[in-house]
Amino acid sequence: MRGVYGAVAVAAVCGLLTGCGGPVATPAPASASVAATVAPELAVVAGGGIAVPAAKQLPAGAAIAGPDYAVRLAEVGTADHLEPVVVTQFGKMQSATGVPREATGSIPAGAGNEFLFVRLAAVPGVQREPSPEVKARLRVADKTRTVEGIVAPGSVLVALVPAGAPVTLVVADAGLDQSVDVRTGTVGPGAVKAYLKPRPYGEVSYQLVGQISGEPNRTYVDLTVSAALEPYDHRKQGTWAPAGRTWLRVWVKMKITAVGTLGGTVDMRQSLQLSAGGRAVTVEASNAPVERESVPVTDYSVSDEVRMEVAEGSVPALTFRFEPKGALTRDGKPATLRLESSPQQRITLK
Structure with a gap:
């Protein structure tokens, strides 16, 4: 019986290979290489x-x-x-x-x-x-x-x-x-x-001391004022300065700590006095809201940017004085902030 099974097996294999004495077909490769092409307008x-x-x-x-x-x-x-x-x-x-x-x-x-x-x-x-x-x-x-x-x-x-x-x-x-x-x-x-060169930029940080009406203690106002010169301003869907001109962009960040609940706005045109080369620079009108910080809840901040169109090369440095003015409130009632002093500061743009 073993010899019969062996003969059957050989016959089956010979049938698959189209005859033991004839040519044996080579199996197709598992995957053919793909012809390389490229987009005509690469x-x-x-x-x-x-x-x-x-x-x-x-x-x-x-x-x-x-x-x-x-x-x-x-x-x-x-x-x-x-x-x-x-x-x-x-x-x-x-x-x-x-x-x-x-x-x-x-x-x-x-x-x-x-x-x-x-x-x-x-x-x-x-x-x-x-x-x-x-x-x-x-x-x-x-x-x-x-x-x-x-x-x-x-x-x-x-x-x-x-x-x-x-x-x-x-x-x-x-x-x-x-x-x-x-x-x-x-x-x-x-x-x-x-x-094609670093934008002219400068920044100064300092502290003012004053008193908010209704507050039991003196108020410390921490200020950071920075400025830069750029041909393009991203605000208001973006604006390019005219030929020969550039944008003077000024950022003001103010932090106040208070016991009462503060609110209201700061008028940037009244609060920020700028000059360059001995000449006053008119500040763009803007009212910045007084906003409560999440941590600590006794801190309040005011952040805003104003811009002015100036001649290229006319502002290597700025002098400024910042004295917060506007419609301040404490516990929902009108309040005032009186500073002990507000010295002039200088920013060099480099």
Whole structure:
């Protein structure tokens, strides 16, 4: 019986292999490699680990910046194909690159085309958190395409473009376009130079002593006043200062400790007296509410920002005096705050 079973088994195997004496079919591989392709108008910001082939250093002035970004084009290079390691990375960014997720091997640029690589770096001395609201596009010859991803230092811009075609990076921030030629590093005429260096800023903290009517003890008023110069102000849906002008932005933070319940408002136009270069600066009208802190509940604060339009370069320093005035209340009744003194202070903007 054992011999019969053995003969049957051999016959069955021979049948599966189409005859013991004939050719044996080779099983198909479990998974075939996927042909690599790329979006025909590729323009994407990828990780900084990508190498820039045949890299050429760009001028130090190849930089643009706005209220919500700052970036320098450090080097540029081209290649006639994408290396497999880049293809793998781009497969993980399928929706932005058009590269299939399981793609392997290299991707050729194709006849008349090249892959353009641009390394993006930080602007020296300027740190600005990139905002997703900032949008970028590439102007390739006479056509424009969207750049996928956030244009930020530490990344590499990769695009598929006609070989040798002029390519310009255009970044839109706060309603303003700024541009730079990615092959030469030449910056366009709309660049805002003020954002390519640290913004002039200064701050001073001090304490005043006074008396709030109805309070059993003297009142200590802790103040921090800071100021900065910026071409763009984010408030009121954002406003750019006119050419040759800039915004002087002043922040006031005041803290008061009281036994009674304080309320009301502080009139910033009356309370803050500013001057620059010996000339008075008119303060923007604003009424800031007196708000109770959650911890400790005996602390109250007033925080506000006012802005003034001034000529560029006209305010290297500020002198000011702050004497809180407005409609203060204590336990729901009108109250006054009388200070023992309110000395003049100075802020240097640097």
